[in-house]
Amino acid sequence: MDFEYIYPIIVLFGSFAIMLAVGVPITFAIGLSSLFSILIALPPDAAISVISQKMTVGLDGFTLLAIPFFVLAGNIMNTGGIARRLVNLAQALVGRLPGSLAHCNILANTLFGAISGSAVASAAAVGGIMSPLQEKEGYSPAFSTAINVASAPIGLMIPPSNVLIVYSLASGGTSVAALFLAGYLPGILTALALMTVAA
Template sequence: MVALLTFGLLSVGLLLTVPMFIVLTGTAFIVFATTTSIPLSILPQRVFAGLESFPLLAIPFFILAANIMGRGGLSARLIGFIQCLVGHLPGGLGMTVVITCVLFGAITGSSASTIVAIGGILYPALVKAGYGERFALGIVTSSALIGMIIPPSNAMIVYGSIANVSIGALFMSGIGAGIAFALVYMIYCVVWSIVHDVPRARRSTFREILTAAREVFWGLGMPVIILGGLYGGVFTATEAAAVSVVYAAVVCVVIYRQLDLPGLWEVCVESALASARILVMVGAASLFSWMLTITGLTQSIVAPFADLKASPVFVLLFINALALFAGMFVDVFSNLLILVPILLPVATGAGISGTHLGIVMSVNVDMGNITPPFGLNLFVASGTFNKSYVSVVLAVLPWLGLALIALALITYVPDISLWLPRQLYPELN
């Protein structure tokens, strides 16, 4: 009865395109009101209890730092620097998109803003260079997802707060996973450009490379400060996020001088609204997860897999399939907040570490951003480049296939993502 009511309400809410936080809180309210004797006055308390987490404070700070750097002229400097390094190689401009998204993600941690900041410059350049509109749409939209895999990653912060896993270890695992994605995409760029005989750009001179490096130097200091301070024991992930805001403001206002104080205030307002949207979802999903536990739904879902004593290979396949399917319909944070409490006991029971599950889940939910019908990046790209939704989906499909290959590598060759964190966290299995 409870299960039918819960999933029936969820299905109706999704079909009617009701905002997800209303679907989750409304479902929890109706289930508690009709099937339990628990006082409804407890429900608002559970919403706020889900937000009382020190690691979650990092999210608004990282969002603010990302928006400051995005508005502060960093994207054009990054593109110029990467193009000087690889622009002359086969598929050089395509590889420039991928590598720039990796570096921009290491600074901003956002996929949607990466499409706007990087795609706005490189999409027309790709078309002009002979890559074609479909290739250009596909690579920009899909490469942007690396921004949420490479640290800092808000998805990993949310996962770490739910699963009580070291956020530092998750960030380190994201480096290997992000590189795996980038390599798969870049190999495709090289092969595609050779097959389609795309002209190469000229090789940059040493002086041009040096000038571009000097221009981008201060922007690249952001990930160095965040990761260096975090793993050097200078500050926690939340404190690193706060430091990144100060650093980003100094670089963009004082050094680059492309952001004035009124502009900085606008960025703060935008970041506050973006943070509120995410944290409302966190609170709503926390209530929903608590409802699943109180009503026994979590245990009833987990029990069949615990009884089967399934192998890690099967469990990881099930996790990937479930998370990818959920990502077609719900956003990144809802996906994590709903599924992690259910899947964590299944994974640990099969001998899968919380860190390995964290990177697998983070990659899965991020891929939901380019998965139709409701992938966020698909709508962002459609609006940014003034293209129809269908044309964006068709352009992304080959890259979605490549993303599945990268996901399989990360899932079944765990050393790709876990080797680096194991060097600093020997207790990881």
């Protein structure tokens, strides 16, 4: 292997490690180390052209704009009290089954995750409401937490899903609409399986 190909890689990882050790924020460490390695690997004119081209291409993707808007929508809904309304809906739907609060937690997490597209927002919103209720009814804190943590990621399969959008971009153009359509059945089946186990 020729040294001219190894040298930019050494500069990339070396400058990244040095910047992290010094305390440079990771965003700037990644960007600057990439910049240094491109400047070393290519002639100056080509390097400047490649750097400017990569920066503009990175800003051109409109699909990624959906992710911060899903997170924003989840936060707005949480502030607006939709999490409490979803818990009430879940209690009305599965409140008469044995282990109803566990089922309610799973269903509320599934619904909230399906609306917000974020598992973290779902776990925080529903867990904050359901955990005290479950502990008051005699559920152990470990069981309540386990149910909440296991059911929050179900919303990642049910559209809108940040993970499916990132997968679409990473796979080179898989249709986001097709991925969203394909996510419904596995998400619902996973929720039903978790409800069966929690009973």
